[in-house]
Amino acid sequence: MCNTNCCSNPKGKAGTKTAIHSEDRSDIIPTPDSQLYPYEVIEEIADFITKGSGMRPRIGIICGSGLGSLADMIQDPKIFEYEKIPNFPVSTVEGHAGRLVVGTLEGATVMAMQGRFHFYEGYPLAKCSMPVRVMKLCGVEYLFATNAAGGINPRFAVGDIMLMHDHVNMLGFAGNSPLQGPNDPRFGPRFPALVNSYNKDLINKAIEIGKAMGIESNIHVGVYSCLGGPNYETIAELKALRMMGVDAVGMSTVHEVITARHCDMKVFAFSLITNKCATEYSDKKDEEANHEEVMAVAKNRQKACCELVSRLIREIHMASP
Numbered sequence: 001m002c003n004t005n006c007c008s009n010p011k012g013k014a015g016t017k018t019a020i021h022s023e024d025r026s027d028i029i030p031t032p033d034s035q036l037y038p039y040e041v042i043e044e045i046a047d048f049i050t051k052g053s054g055m056r057p058r059i060g061i062i063c064g065s066g067l068g069s070l071a072d073m074i075q076d077p078k079i080f081e082y083e084k085i086p087n088f089p090v091s092t093v094e095g096h097a098g099r100l101v102v103g104t105l106e107g108a109t110v111m112a113m114q115g116r117f118h119f120y121e122g123y124p125l126a127k128c129s130m131p132v133r134v135m136k137l138c139g140v141e142y143l144f145a146t147n148a149a150g151g152i153n154p155r156f157a158v159g160d161i162m163l164m165h166d167h168v169n170m171l172g173f174a175g176n177s178p179l180q181g182p183n184d185p186r187f188g189p190r191f192p193a194l195v196n197s198y199n200k201d202l203i204n205k206a207i208e209i210g211k212a213m214g215i216e217s218n219i220h221v222g223v224y225s226c227l228g229g230p231n232y233e234t235i236a237e238l239k240a241l242r243m244m245g246v247d248a249v250g251m252s253t254v255h256e257v258i259t260a261r262h263c264d265m266k267v268f269a270f271s272l273i274t275n276k277c278a279t280e281y282s283d284k285k286d287e288e289a290n291h292e293e294v295m296a297v298a299k300n301r302q303k304a305c306c307e308l309v310s311r312l313i314r315e316i317h318m319a320s321p
């Protein structure tokens, strides 16, 4: 008989169709990476952070390229280098320091990733967004995801901030997802809905904050798309993205948002437009994106990004301390 006692099929008996056991998933495309971080491992990492910091953070922040200063605002920080966190990957990209910072900001308990993981670094999507599940088990209710992105919408200028209200998941179009592989319902459902993933109240509050900061003309609401990278896009790709209604393009965030929505976190995300993407052919060399420019613009605009984030966190905290 079946040695897992889950069916009555004699195992391997000639002429008998053997049932597929829930434990035996050798029949599916191997997706071992999605199983690298089972619930118990995520729980261990979360325990390490909550015990090490003595806090259960309520808001999680992911700092985009060159936006590590968002985490520098945190008061009484407890800093965890990624290398010292059990089972954590390491950051390999310039502008992503590789530290988790836990503390308070505007009175709220927060944890910030000063350095995210990208698909092009060689990490599978499940690994890239694993820290979001760690945040969830640490107690995080709100994910603030930030990124540097190329502006495709011709109305966007370098230095503008685009509040994300939706995304086009190009990696998903190609059959890749951080949720691929067996689903653990302790995190969320097999088939999560993604309409209204970006919290409307937080977008509206951010627009009001932009007005109060006097930067309303630099604030937009739009659609982000994540490509695999690390190469920047071709003109034909950028034209295609524009036709699809994409306003800004990058190589991150979407899989983090999918993971956050899967486990029912509220999401706020924005793109700092660090370069304008060319959508017409020309010989101009300065239209080529490069990471140095991305970093320089992020550095220049870090003050505005920090103020937007801290004011929004203050509002969340004041509304429900």
Ligand SMILES: O=P(O)(O)O[C@H]1O[C@H](CO)[C@@H](O)[C@H]1O
Binding pocket: 063, 064, 065, 066, 093, 116, 118, 146, 147, 148, 149, 229, 250, 251, 252, 253, 290, 291, 294
């Ligand atoms: O999305 P973040 O991490 O902000 O970084 C963006 O900047 C890098 C390219 O310059 C890419 O990693 C792109 O995704």
